[in-house]
Amino acid sequence: xRVPTRTTRALAVATAGIFALSACGGGSSDEGSGGGGGDxxxxxxxxxxxMYIGEPENPLVPGNTxxxxxxxxxxxxxxxxxxxxxxxxxxxxxxxxxxESDDNITWTVTLNDGWTFHDGSAVTASSFVDAWNYTxxxxxxxxxxxxxxxxxxxxxxxxxxxxxxxVVAEPTATEMSGLTVVDDTTFTVKLTEPFSxxxxxxxxxxxxxxxxxxxxxPEAGASAAxxxxxxxxxxxxxxxxxxxxxxxxxDYAGEPAKSGGVEFRVYTDINxxxxxxxxxxxxxxxxxxxxxxxxxxxxxxxxxxxAESSSFTYMGFPTYDERYSDPLVRQAFSxxxxxxxxxxxxxxxxxxxxxxxxAPVVDGYREGACTYCELDVEAANAKLDEAGFDRSQPVxxxxxxxxxxxxxxxxxxxxxxxxxxxxxxxxxxxxxxQYLPLADEKGFTGPFRLGWVMDYPSAQNYLxxxxxxxxxxxxxxxxxxxxxxDFDAAIAEGNQAASPExxxxxxxxxxxxxxxxxxxxxxFFGLEQFVWSENVGDVSVSVFTRVNAADVTVNG
Amino acid sequence: xxxxxxRRLLLTIPVLIGASxxxxxMVYALPGDPVRALGGDRPLPExxxxxxxxxxxxxxxxxIQYGKYVLGLVQGDFGTDFAGRPVLDTIxxxxxxxxxxxxxAIVFEIIIGIAAGVLAGLRRxxxxxxxxxxxxxxxxxxxxxxxxxxxxxxxxVRLGLFPVAGITQGLYSYLLPGFILxxxxxxxxxxLTRTSLADSLxxxxxxxxxxKGLDRRTVVVRHTxxxxxxPVVTFIGADIGGLLGGAIITESVFxxxxxxxxxxxxxxxxxxxxxxxxxxxxxFFFIFFNLVVDVLYxxxxxxxxxx
Numbered sequence: 100x101r102v103p104t105r106t107t108r109a110l111a112v113a114t115a116g117i118f119a120l121s122a123c124g125g126g127s128s129d130e131g132s133g134g135g136g137g138d139x140x141x142x143x144x145x146x147x148x149x150m151y152i153g154e155p156e157n158p159l160v161p162g163n164t165x166x167x168x169x170x171x172x173x174x175x176x177x178x179x180x181x182x183x184x185x186x187x188x189x190x191x192x193x194x195x196x197x198x199e200s201d202d203n204i205t206w207t208v209t210l211n212d213g214w215t216f217h218d219g220s221a222v223t224a225s226s227f228v229d230a231w232n233y234t235x236x237x238x239x240x241x242x243x244x245x246x247x248x249x250x251x252x253x254x255x256x257x258x259x260x261x262x263x264x265x266v267v268a269e270p271t272a273t274e275m276s277g278l279t280v281v282d283d284t285t286f287t288v289k290l291t292e293p294f295s296x297x298x299x300x301x302x303x304x305x306x307x308x309x310x311x312x313x314x315x316x317p318e319a320g321a322s323a324a325x326x327x328x329x330x331x332x333x334x335x336x337x338x339x340x341x342x343x344x345x346x347x348x349x350d351y352a353g354e355p356a357k358s359g360g361v362e363f364r365v366y367t368d369i370n371x372x373x374x375x376x377x378x379x380x381x382x383x384x385x386x387x388x389x390x391x392x393x394x395x396x397x398x399x400x401x402x403x404x405x406a407e408s409s410s411f412t413y414m415g416f417p418t419y420d421e422r423y424s425d426p427l428v429r430q431a432f433s434x435x436x437x438x439x440x441x442x443x444x445x446x447x448x449x450x451x452x453x454x455x456x457x458a459p460v461v462d463g464y465r466e467g468a469c470t471y472c473e474l475d476v477e478a479a480n481a482k483l484d485e486a487g488f489d490r491s492q493p494v495x496x497x498x499x500x501x502x503x504x505x506x507x508x509x510x511x512x513x514x515x516x517x518x519x520x521x522x523x524x525x526x527x528x529x530x531x532x533q534y535l536p537l538a539d540e541k542g543f544t545g546p547f548r549l550g551w552v553m554d555y556p557s558a559q560n561y562l563x564x565x566x567x568x569x570x571x572x573x574x575x576x577x578x579x580x581x582x583x584x585d586f587d588a589a590i591a592e593g594n595q596a597a598s599p600e601x602x603x604x605x606x607x608x609x610x611x612x613x614x615x616x617x618x619x620x621x622x623f624f625g626l627e628q629f630v631w632s633e634n635v636g637d638v639s640v641s642v643f644t645r646v647n648a649a650d651v652t653v654n655g
Numbered sequence: 656x657x658x659x660x661x662r663r664l665l666l667t668i669p670v671l672i673g674a675s676x677x678x679x680x681m682v683y684a685l686p687g688d689p690v691r692a693l694g695g696d697r698p699l700p701e702x703x704x705x706x707x708x709x710x711x712x713x714x715x716x717x718x719i720q721y722g723k724y725v726l727g728l729v730q731g732d733f734g735t736d737f738a739g740r741p742v743l744d745t746i747x748x749x750x751x752x753x754x755x756x757x758x759x760a761i762v763f764e765i766i767i768g769i770a771a772g773v774l775a776g777l778r779r780x781x782x783x784x785x786x787x788x789x790x791x792x793x794x795x796x797x798x799x800x801x802x803x804x805x806x807x808x809x810x811x812v813r814l815g816l817f818p819v820a821g822i823t824q825g826l827y828s829y830l831l832p833g834f835i836l837x838x839x840x841x842x843x844x845x846x847l848t849r850t851s852l853a854d855s856l857x858x859x860x861x862x863x864x865x866x867k868g869l870d871r872r873t874v875v876v877r878h879t880x881x882x883x884x885x886p887v888v889t890f891i892g893a894d895i896g897g898l899l900g901g902a903i904i905t906e907s908v909f910x911x912x913x914x915x916x917x918x919x920x921x922x923x924x925x926x927x928x929x930x931x932x933x934x935x936x937x938x939f940f941f942i943f944f945n946l947v948v949d950v951l952y953x954x955x956x957x958x959x960x961x962x
Contacts, residue, residue, distance in 0.1 A: 154920060156693070156737075156738060156924075157737075157738040157739075158738055158739065158740065163738075165694075165695070166695070237700065237702035237703050237705075237706055238706055240703050240706045240707050240710070241703070242693065242694065242699055242703070244699070244700050244702075244703050245697070245699070245700050248700070257700060257701075257702040258702040258705060258706065259702075260701050260702055260705045263714075264701060264704060264705050264708065264714075265705060265708075265709070265714060266702070266705045266706065266709055270702075318739070321739060322740065322744075338748070338912075339740070339744075339745060339748060339749075339912065339917075340748075340749065340912025340913075340916060340917065341912050364821065365910075365912070366820065366910045367906070367907045367910055367916050367919075367920075368907050368908065368910065370804075371807075371819065371820045371907075371908060371909065371910045372820070372910070374807060374808065374811070374812045374819045374820065375819040375820050375821075375910075377812050377819075378811060378812045378815060378819045380818065380819055380820075380821075529686075529687070530687060531687075531692050531695075532686075532687030532688055532689050532691065532692035532925060533686050533687035533688070534687075535688070535691050535692055535694075535695075535698070536687070536688045536691050539691070539698065549696065550696060551696055552696070564697060572698065573698060573701055574698070574700075574701070575697065575698070576696055576697050576698065
């Protein structure tokens with residue numbers, strides 16, 4: 100049979116068309132990847148670059164942005180009272196000239212002159228006080244509200260709720276009595292209790308100032324282009340699923356950005372972003388996807404780097420469960436786990452075995468602070484015998500599903516079986532939204548996985564919100580339901596200390612008490628791997644696991 | 656015809672109500688506490704959680720929640736997601752993207768699928784026929800996810816023929832993802848066309864037409880193709896709705912900000928209003944395109960009458 104000629108021709112035209120289009124594409128993407136190689140020392144100060152982010156949960160409002168995705172953008176658009184050095188120390192390179200107190204209760208914040216928002220208005224004491232009141236007021240439903248809980252008058256801004264969590268009465272005030280504007284560049288903060296590290300906390304996202312334009316109509320402000328006071332400014336609103344493009348803010352009062360602008364591109368799947376940086380269409384991916392870790396270093400060479408992150412993974416014990424109420428049992432479990440083996444086998448060295456309850460990125464970390472975090476099978480078994488632990492019943496290990504915890508929790512189980520002769524059952528059937536309420540309701544019947552990422556660089560942030568009596572659910576994250584007055588006293592002592600050094604000594608004392616009682620067993624500290632294209636240089640990641648966007652230079 | 660269309664359109668109302676209630680109930684039945692999950696490792700203050708629950712009527716029983724939702728809809732309020740963004744904004748910014756992707760996919764299905772099917776059907780047993788059979792079998796048996804990642808790596812990352820991700824290069828960005836989205840359906844279209852054409856070629860009326868001395872092209876195009884395209888059109892019509900919803904995987908792989916991704920995110924955050932809004936819209940499109948197909952029958956085969 101003969102093929103009808105017209106059909107053949109049509110097909111040929113269609114095919115040719117597709118190939119012609121492909122050819123165009125090839126050309127344009129080649130151009131994209133053809134940036135200048137090497138680390139151009141001078142760089143191109145007006146060059147722009149792009150980086151990966153995931154979809155932020157909320158509109159880009161500082162008080163409502165606690166996750167990393169939006170945090171990365173907010174961090175680039177805003178500058179807080181203080182900034183942090185690479186080692187997590189407070190630096191007065193932000194809006195504040197000084198933050199001082201005689202009694203650790205009343206703090207006087209003095210601002211530098213010359214700071215402006217992207218809309219041109221001045222950053223004043225009211226920009227902070229009004230922003231903090233806005234964020235703290237419960238009817239505004241801002242996720243960062245709890246950061247102001249230690250400021251006098253915070254409770255009056257919280258709607259009253261009954262036992263079922265329903266609002267029964269509106270907040271009685273809209274401004275915290277502890278905040279007072281003295282003049283344009285000075286305001287005072289009165290806390291309910293002494294807190295020696297207060298200046299360390301205020302560099303966090305939730306404490307950023309808000310412009311009058313935003314505060315006049317927050318709803319409109321949240322959907323408009325964010326108005327910050329940071330090194331980069333946005334001219335358009337954040338586009339869901341797409342991202343946001345920013346340009347350097349030329350009237351910025353701090354150290355200016357070293358590039359002309361950065362485009363934050365939203366990717367649903369980080370593997371796609373990684374492919375895009377391989378193809379040279381995207382400049383920075385941090386962190387890289389787990390699948391790529393094995394090959395990234397070879398592929399990117401000196402365009403691959405690693406940074407310590409603040410993330411801390413631990414396993415909590417249900418101390419309310421009789422089986423795990425004896426500290427000897429908890430110490431034994433900790434000593435039966437070979438963390439290094441798990442790091443090598445499961446994480447390919449992309450985490451470090453935890454040897455303390457405070458991460459290495461903050462002041463107050465002590466190497467080997469945890470005496471029971473070393474593998475010691477003999478001691479572990481002896482302790483288990485002494486405690487009279489029933490080894491005939493399996494241990495239930497809890498983790499949330501779908502977040503990649505299966506493999507390492509199972510490895511923990513295998514080690515417990517091998518080293519302690521206790522069988523285990525995996526309980527990974529709940530997703531995060533079911534797992535968390537379970538934690539709050541004392542629902543766990545065995546060791547459970549949890550993680551923590553710091554809010555501000557202080558040992559206190561790794562201790563008080565996780566193990567103090569005040570942090571018992573539903574108010575906080577003390578899901579091990581650990582209560583020890585000695586621990587709380589040591590934390591309080593640190594909070595009242597005269598100097599940061601003295602505070603650290605008390606926090607260390609608290610950590611020692613914790614690691615003797617072992618309501619949790621430290622597992623891993625985070626390491627973050629990241630790669631960048633030939634187009635950019637000076638890529639670094641902060642202790643908050645965020646790319647230092649203002650420092651990035653563009654080549655060529 | 657007009658009455659037929661009107662009746663069909665009226666029928667969509669109960670279907671939409673039923674569908675939205677069903678979806679609403681399914682989101683409602685999802686276990687877990689989405690408001691607690693918002694806070695992550697550190698719970699939001701109780702008063703803030705209560706505020707969010709009250710805003711989204713999360714404490715109400717299912718039917719009351721649904722009632723309030725529909726009441727809002729009637730007043731033109733599609734609700735908001737947990738972050739306070741109007742659902743209508745999400746839909747209006749993402750619908751054009753998914754629509755473009757779907758349109759590209761449909762064009763591929765029609766052009767490549769029908770062409771391959773026709774050629775194979777006309778030359779059964781030939782090399783080309785076998786080629787179509789083998790490739791379609793292959794495409795159908797490989798999961799879309801694999802197909803997407805492999806083609807992305809080979810054609811975009813390694814060869815640089817297409818953009819790896821995103822929609823920044825206009826229509827050109829949609830070609831590869833559109834083709835991947837169409838791949839499975841395209842294979843079905845090719846096979847359906849081939850079989851259908853082959854059947855028609857053996858029919859009596861074709862023999863009659865040939866016996867009358869009509870030339871081959873007229874026989875194939877006028878007499879055979881038109882008849883054999885009826886099942887193909889049915890398939891493509893139904894497929895439009897399917898593609899709209901099935902874009903979740905393709906949109907994720909190629910990072911296309913469409914409805915598929917929006918609905919995926921919303922499900923994982925248990926944001927009822929967003930899920931219901933988008934899925935109900937998809938249900939509507941599905942019904943609509945099926946109606947269009949039914950009407951098209953009359954064009955293809957004048958013997959088909961409505962009423």
